[in-house]
Amino acid sequence: MNSRIREKVDICVIGAGHAGCEAALASARLGLKTVIFTVSVDSIALMPCNPNVGGTSKGHLVRELDALGGEMGKNIDKTFIQSKMLNVSKGPAVHSLRAQADKSEYSKQMRLTLENQENLIIKQGEVTDILTVEDLKHLNDKNEVEPYEITDDHLRVGAVKIYTGAIYECKAIVLATGTYLNARCLCGEAITYTGPNGLQAATYLSKSLNRLNIQLRRFKTGTPARMDGKSLDYSKMTEQKGDKRIVPFSYSTDPDSIQKEQVSCYLTYTNEATHEIIRNNLDRSPIYAGVIEGTGPRYCPSIEDKVVKFADKDRHQVFIEPEGLYTNEMYVGGMSSSLPEDVQLAMYRTVPGMENCRIVKNAYAIEYDCIDANALYASLEFKDVSGLYAAGQFNGSSGYEEAAAQGLMAGINAARSVQDKDPVILDRSQGYIGVLIDDLVTKESTEPYRMMTARAEYRLLLRQDNADIRLREIGHDIGLVSDEDYNKLLDKKSLIASEIERLHNTYIGTSKKVTDYLISKGSTPLKSGATIAEVLCRPEIDYISLAEIDSDRPDIPADVAEQVEIEIKYEGYISRQIKQVEQFKKMESRSIPRETDYDDIQSLRLEARQKLKALKPANVGQASRILGVSPADISVLLVYLQQHHK
Numbered sequence: 001m002n003s004r005i006r007e008k009v010d011i012c013v014i015g016a017g018h019a020g021c022e023a024a025l026a027s028a029r030l031g032l033k034t035v036i037f038t039v040s041v042d043s044i045a046l047m048p049c050n051p052n053v054g055g056t057s058k059g060h061l062v063r064e065l066d067a068l069g070g071e072m073g074k075n076i077d078k079t080f081i082q083s084k085m086l087n088v089s090k091g092p093a094v095h096s097l098r099a100q101a102d103k104s105e106y107s108k109q110m111r112l113t114l115e116n117q118e119n120l121i122i123k124q125g126e127v128t129d130i131l132t133v134e135d136l137k138h139l140n141d142k143n144e145v146e147p148y149e150i151t152d153d154h155l156r157v158g159a160v161k162i163y164t165g166a167i168y169e170c171k172a173i174v175l176a177t178g179t180y181l182n183a184r185c186l187c188g189e190a191i192t193y194t195g196p197n198g199l200q201a202a203t204y205l206s207k208s209l210n211r212l213n214i215q216l217r218r219f220k221t222g223t224p225a226r227m228d229g230k231s232l233d234y235s236k237m238t239e240q241k242g243d244k245r246i247v248p249f250s251y252s253t254d255p256d257s258i259q260k261e262q263v264s265c266y267l268t269y270t271n272e273a274t275h276e277i278i279r280n281n282l283d284r285s286p287i288y289a290g291v292i293e294g295t296g297p298r299y300c301p302s303i304e305d306k307v308v309k310f311a312d313k314d315r316h317q318v319f320i321e322p323e324g325l326y327t328n329e330m331y332v333g334g335m336s337s338s339l340p341e342d343v344q345l346a347m348y349r350t351v352p353g354m355e356n357c358r359i360v361k362n363a364y365a366i367e368y369d370c371i372d373a374n375a376l377y378a379s380l381e382f383k384d385v386s387g388l389y390a391a392g393q394f395n396g397s398s399g400y401e402e403a404a405a406q407g408l409m410a411g412i413n414a415a416r417s418v419q420d421k422d423p424v425i426l427d428r429s430q431g432y433i434g435v436l437i438d439d440l441v442t443k444e445s446t447e448p449y450r451m452m453t454a455r456a457e458y459r460l461l462l463r464q465d466n467a468d469i470r471l472r473e474i475g476h477d478i479g480l481v482s483d484e485d486y487n488k489l490l491d492k493k494s495l496i497a498s499e500i501e502r503l504h505n506t507y508i509g510t511s512k513k514v515t516d517y518l519i520s521k522g523s524t525p526l527k528s529g530a531t532i533a534e535v536l537c538r539p540e541i542d543y544i545s546l547a548e549i550d551s552d553r554p555d556i557p558a559d560v561a562e563q564v565e566i567e568i569k570y571e572g573y574i575s576r577q578i579k580q581v582e583q584f585k586k587m588e589s590r591s592i593p594r595e596t597d598y599d600d601i602q603s604l605r606l607e608a609r610q611k612l613k614a615l616k617p618a619n620v621g622q623a624s625r626i627l628g629v630s631p632a633d634i635s636v637l638l639v640y641l642q643q644h645h646k
Contacts, residue, residue: 009035012172055086057432060451103324124201171418217372237268246260267319344359425469
């Protein structure tokens, strides 16, 4: 297709899923003229799979994204229909907020935000080509690139071209194609060459990326069926209600403004009859018939995988979750599948409460093109293509939250590159976002990456409750957090410090009132005076109930009280982890020049030399996390760098 249209913008964002939305909003809010491309404006911020935001570790990402000035937390606060804090019986490091979304409303509200954002243009159209600065010099009057010999190994982006032939010149590009690139959906023997939810796939861009020497690979994910809620018997399931007191995701949301009536979810289980149907039809599953080429996520397996890989389990959890307030569709969490439609219906009908279920949308697997994120810097810019950034499932990750977090950072860094500013890179001690991106760009991954609390070495410091304290200042420095919100943070920190100091300096004695309180809490009475902070360190004592014996307590907000209690109760553990971070920082501060010749380091093992040459780590800390680089190799590298510095 040819078009005479040729426009100039600062940044092009390809894809309007969760990564693309955050990238486009960030760059536009930083003052850059931005255009975001989508195959359909109706797919903006689409939730093609699970209808929720947050969850274990993912809630941390959303809170951090919000602290930096992102949009996902604000949007789910507007559109949730159930909210729940997970893991409350465990320590605060693993508490994670999870909210059930009204799918349709979530997408509508995000689209509305994009439409009303200054400096941001929405364009429906399939991007077919990424053009370099050199390509633009060889364009003819039909917007076609005349053949020429590419001699420069290090390329710089100059424009994108859409299917109509129109060209948008730009200074940076963010690739956020999600699961649309060369996508195909599989439901048994039925294969459709579409993106998720039957939307148009992006079929041309892969060829253009190959031309830029960007290596692609195939990954797979899947989604369960959607049921007609009227056909389910909820009396045979366990009702799952939301929290009585709703906690918002966004630090900008007034908690009192979101207290509302919530919908219920339901829990049921598969059984041996379910598993027998699946085992008898594995030959019809594209996964086990060898039809699927892509690698699926280990931590979100299909029901076929669960039955095969966990053969000792006689049942698996099934979560029935509403897709929204204005639809009867119910999401069948835990039973994603690519089995044929007839097998799906038979297996679903063995589950208690689903004996007469009617499928509205079949479960399916989806394959798509993505990259090995080792090709990226920690800024999410391609090492060999200047000005080209990547985010989301295109980087080999899975999940809306992981995508949004990467999108925000890619959008920030694309904007800063145009403004000739240094990139913003969070390290592993600063946030889950830092862990996520470092894992993607440093470690080898052969399957879709999912964030987990176990991946964070300093998770006691990286709690979801203190994301604003950790990252709000960075968001303010970037320009995405307002002065008003930043000043609120400063006030909060001041209140926390004052109350902690007061508790450390306020003594209580052995009066009858104190003794009776301690006994009522199952705690040992005091034999001599102690500070309130010392009493609060006891596991059976909490800050709120201490008000009974703390007559001088000031009136402080709930989030301040939460921080005070955690900081005092876990003071020893926190101090220990801070010391670990100090050691980590030393390794991260030892930079490695990009031009380092690893072949010149004679004592390096061959595997280490190959890995270091391929990944080009920015510092010694990053080098130490590369699979195949041993502590001995790091010692050799440190000696070499010291000599090189001299």
